[in-house]
Amino acid sequence: MTATWQIVVHGLVQGVGYRAACVDEARRIGLRGWVRNRRDGTVEAIAQGEADQLLALCEWMREGPPDAQVLSCDVDKAWVADSPIKGFEQRASI
Template identity: 55%
Template structure:
């Protein structure tokens, strides 16, 4: 099965609630590659690469987030995979 790439932007109360660390843990558990980072406007941005079912599971998690988060929007753009490395939190 070919890998896919999803570029995700999550908005709401998503900074200061362990969103990035939790996203990293979920992505690593699912065996995905990519990254997650805070955006200056208060959003969280992530890229997930891997098999479509696991990427879709990561997106579904992002729509909920960790317990302290409040997700208002989760926008997904499907892109061509670029060969991301091991999933990491970017600063």
Template identity: 50%
Template structure:
């Protein structure tokens, strides 16, 4: 199990990024959360098997169809054994 935190910059709010992220994470079997940040970016934590988390980090580089991702900051995080994937506020 690994965990990665991503901060996605660009036109990523108001384009169903969070809902699409939750759907993609659930399909990939990844736990964690996603939320909008006040600066217009979106932050997410992905936790799960290495390949699945890597797939979600890759997904974050393009997001849903109407997103325009400029940059993705990725950092390691500590897995906590969380279950499910939530949209947080």
């Protein structure tokens, strides 16, 4: 069953290649969605796929790329997508 999760990562996650690495990992797993930096210093991802795929991305996001220092990872499993998402992309910061 397809689900959509919002994942917000806290720590040193901007300026370390986190978003690009997240796109690569999400595509490797076969997820759809996007990732972006937020003004508060966090990274936000919206990911759509099967539960096992989403769990795999969450595990990766808790570590991130080598230069990241992840402090915590918040997951909202009740996030509702307005429409089906195609592909996985890096979006502009907000």
